[in-house]
Amino acid sequence: MAAPRILVVGGGFAGMECAHKLERILKPHEAELRLISPQAHQLYLPLLPHVASGVLTPQSVAVPLRRMLHRTAIVPGGAVGVDPKAKAVVVRKINGETVVERYDYLVLTPGSVTRQFDIPGVETHAVGVKTLAEAAWIRDHVIAQLDLAAATSDRAERESRLQFVVVGGGYAGTETAAYLQRLTAAAVKRYPGLDPTLITWHLVDLAPRLMPELGERLGDKAMRILQRRGVKVSLGVSVEKCTEDTVTLTDGRSLPCRTLIWTAGVAPSPLVATLAAETNRGRLVVRPDLTVPGLDGVFALGDAAAVPDVVKGGDAVCPPTAQHAMRQGWAAASNVAAALHGEPLAPYRHKDMGLVVDLGGIQAVSKPLGVQLSGLPAQLVARGYHLAALRSGTARFRTVANWGLNAVAGDDYVRTGFQAGRPATLASFERTDAYMTPEEIAETVSTYHYAPTRPEL
Structure with missing residues (x-):
């Protein structure tokens, strides 16, 4: 039998940390690991002002995913839709090709985009x-x-x-x-x-x-x-x-x-809207163990998920910070492995440092x-x-x-x-217009012909 496929969407703090830990705690034959990311690096966002001012070079804050991940296949593209019923993610690769990635376990860490508030101009x-x-x-x-x-x-x-x-x-x-x-x-x-x-x-x-x-x-x-x-x-x-x-x-x-x-401010990735799942101020509602209610095998974390803050209690959710995203990545990896082994899942718990x-x-x-x-x-x-x-x-x-x-x-x-001739708009840099409607996702998934698994590009 083929090993279960664990699909991680997003190569930021949460996604890369999750994949990195999964490589450490799972044996190669236990699962096939794949990570979807349009950029082949983990970007350390807190130091971007240093790059913008020239204090740091871009390479200083961009850690190559292939330097950190050795058993995880990198799918070079962006997830533009998720069909939880079919357990499939639609991916638009960097060469323009649209493919569908199946999963047994899905870890959603698509991050966030800049919030605009619909102000003219x-x-x-x-x-x-x-x-x-x-x-x-x-x-x-x-x-x-x-x-x-x-x-x-x-x-x-x-x-x-x-x-x-x-x-x-x-x-x-x-x-x-x-x-x-x-x-x-x-x-x-x-x-x-x-x-x-x-x-x-x-x-x-x-x-x-x-x-x-x-x-x-x-x-x-x-x-x-x-x-x-x-x-x-x-x-x-x-x-x-x-x-x-x-x-x-x-x-x-x-x-x-x-x-x-x-x-x-930031808003959750538009990918969240393609799942038709419950949200809290645009972020996916998740349980303390990072699973998404009603979606089999789906975990969500990072900026796109409203992760309950069990330390503060009440209705508090974890703020969308790198500190929480990294630790949620570690917690998600442990819980995915636990689900794979039929073991109980643990709630995410971290006190802000x-x-x-x-x-x-x-x-x-x-x-x-x-x-x-x-x-x-x-x-x-x-x-x-x-x-x-x-x-x-x-x-x-x-x-x-x-x-x-x-x-x-x-x-x-x-x-x-x-970059003198490049348009400087939020949409051109953050690709907020790339996502599919639920109808387009369903049609793409239903008509896609799956090829045998190939090595990463």
Whole structure:
């Protein structure tokens, strides 16, 4: 008899960790392991602001799946639909071919996409910080604005190119604004024709506080650090609309601006909607053992699942953080193996270890295990945590080397230009329009002719 097939959808924190642990706890003959991912790497999202500012190279935060996984076949594509009744996943491979992958056990970790809130112009003119391509594009774009501002003789155009807006006062938005402000403040010294006072960074968030999860003291500390650098922080305010060269805020201000970076929260992957299963604010409802009620052999975790937080109790669910996703991956692997062996499943349980926010240089705010830190001690904790969370020694070495080189030698502000002609829209980077309807999924699954299992591409 053929070994049961365990199919993991998504190669992020939860998916890669699950597959990695399954390789360790299952013998080769016990199961066939397959992982579906359009990118052949696990992306360490918390360090994307470092990539966007040029402090780290892209390779530092992208751990190749094939370096970590040795028995798992990588299916190079994106899952665009799931048919739980047929126990099948429709995959659109990176070459455009559509295939159907059968499973006995399915681990869903499709992650999340940037939340847009249907604000006019955002889908067309904003860019997120969710992918490696977006981080690389942002760096090129920001440096290009300095180049173009230096080239133009039109003062209005120059001012619009030197104003930058980041929406979202959470960790991603705050770190992105902090790191990119440092980039432009240092880079403008190489442009003798530009007035440094024209460069303005705006951090906008609808919440009344910056990073409320950190508490009032640390949130205010982070805001003061940003304000001392000249970042204009606007709380209780959001974007009303935007165009190619203007961002209009809900308080009536109209900012001439050609750079809108959108980090105002995340939404579960659109793949969740193809299952027709119960959701909680868009995330799949799951039991404490990570199984999806009513779907045989299906586990869900990470950003796309509303995993009960049994430590906090009540109706609390785990926040969509890398810390929880990694540990849920380990728990899911243990439970899948237990289900395979006919053993009882265990609930996922993890107490949050705290939060770290790196603001660049020696400035940071952190709350490890409830202890409030700022300045150099917080920075040491933040970077120590990131190094521990990176999944390969090579990635850790590259990261430390990049941090050290940047601290000693600074940056040369090179604009590669390789993405100059690429449209900078949320949809083009995050492929939110690629998913099938339930009818399309059913038709594809019913008419697909299954070929014998082939090696990975």
